[in-house]
Amino acid sequence: MGNPKNTTPVPRLAARIGTLRRLEILLRVAESGGIVSAAEQLHLTQPSASTHLRKLAEGVDMPLYELVGxxxxxxxxxxxxxxxxxxxxGSLERLEMRLSELQGMQAGRLSxxxxxxxxxxxxxxxxPFCKRYPGIEVxxxxxxxxxxxERLDHNLDDLYFVSDPPDDTRLEAVPLISNPLVVIASREHPLARKRKLRWSDIANERFVVREVGSGTRHTVxxxxxxxxxxxxxxxxxASNEALKHAVMAGLGLAIVSGHILDQGDREDLAILPxxxxxxxxxWYLVNAKERVTSVLARTFRDFLLGEGLEILKDGMSYWEKHHRPKLPKQPPLVSQ
Incomplete structure (x- = not known):
């Protein structure tokens, strides 16, 4: 037997905390603000999530949260x-990165x-990317x-697709594709028959808007x-689909991304001039400069800024003509 003095010490708190699952549940609660939403994200029942949190608090021997409203x-x-x-x-993710790098691009997780x-x-x-590297998880x-x-502030993901990112020297932001915002109305609305409108013509109309925090609302x-x-x-x-149906139902006008309107929507909605x-x-591709990225994340980023841009340009051109997404071509297989 080896000398016990040479063994790595394990804090007693580790045994009291129990499984990593309990820490994961607390993290989701902190991010979502509720046990029900955290349980849904982790595919748990609310009682099960609550039990894990109670046992975690007992292990720490201190209350971990309180209910405010x-x-x-x-x-x-x-x-x-x-x-x-x-x-x-974070340490486990870095370990996963190193292990996946040892396996090349045959495994790994992209967040x-x-x-x-x-x-x-x-x-x-x-x-196309997942077909090229079928062993990865996303x-x-x-x-x-x-x-x-908020997720970016906590450095939770590899890459972010967001509109109007903050001007922050800690971030790297590359514009990917135009996301024009348009004013829409029901086809039955009197303004849908107009050929030219000023803001003053619609200022007194009722509007259906996205929630505070959405990129569309921020830009508007x-x-x-x-x-x-x-x-x-x-x-x-707080839903583009529900917002479109509210406009179809005559509840008001709305300002939305032109790309969320498909061919079926165009039969019931009008883009006002x-x-x-x-x-x-x-839309920007954003990542934190300080984040240690895996070979998988770097490969996907390079793919986006190379072949991905061509797929986007081709797809958006098709979308503008047909108002429905175009499936990408079958990518070549990577030789083993």
Whole structure:
């Protein structure tokens, strides 16, 4: 037997905390603000997630969170456990990177965070890449701009697809593709028959808007502030699909990404010819400069800025003509 003095010490807290799963649940609670949403993300029942959290708190011997209204607020002890959990999972992720690099591009996990208005085209970029490297796993998180920037602040993902990223020297942001914003109305709306409109023609109309935190709303608010304009809100909806149906139902006008309108939508919705629109916006590929990226993340980034751009240009040109996505061509197989 070896000398016990030469063994690596394991803190007693490690045994009391228990499984990594408990730390993962607490991390999701911290990010989502609720046990129910955290349980859904991890495919657990709410009672099961609550039991894990209770046992974690018992191991730490301190309360980890408290209920404020309908949201959960971490205690100081909870914040400390979350910080430690991020370090632990960060170390495991770096280990996974090193192991996947030993295996080349045959395995590994790619973590992406995507703006909700961009999730229609990202799968068409992932398709050719995953066919080329079938052994990889992809974790795709979809959210609004603020949710993605919060994940970026915590350095949770390899790459981010977001509109109007903050001007931050710690970030590397490359514009990928134009994301023009248009004003839409129901085909039955009187303005749908107009050939030319000014903002004053629509200023008093009811508007259905995206939630605070969305990239579309951020760009629209900036446009309104820059021009001293305002709009009349009637309803806030945190879903592009639900927003389109609200406009179809005559609940108001909306400003949306032109790329979320497919051929079926064009039969029920009209793009209004408002002066100053389409409003220019871009989707950016963003990553934190300080993040240690895996060979898989670097390869995917190079793919996006090379072949991916050609797929996007080809696909968007097709979209503009046909208003539906174009499936990418079958990629060549990598020789083994």
């Amino acid at each position: 309908r949201r959960i607020k971490l205690t100081e002890a909870g914040e400390q456990v979350v910080m430690a959990a991020r370090e632990i999972f 992406l965070a995507v703006a909700s208005s961009a999730n229609a085209f990202i799968p068409h970029l992932l398709g 974790d795709l998180q979809v959210g609004n701009r603020d949710q993605l920037l 608010n900036q446009f309104l502030a820059d021009h001293g304009l305002a709009l009349r809100e009637q309803m806030t909806i 408002v002066e100053g629109f389409p409003l220019p916006q871009f």
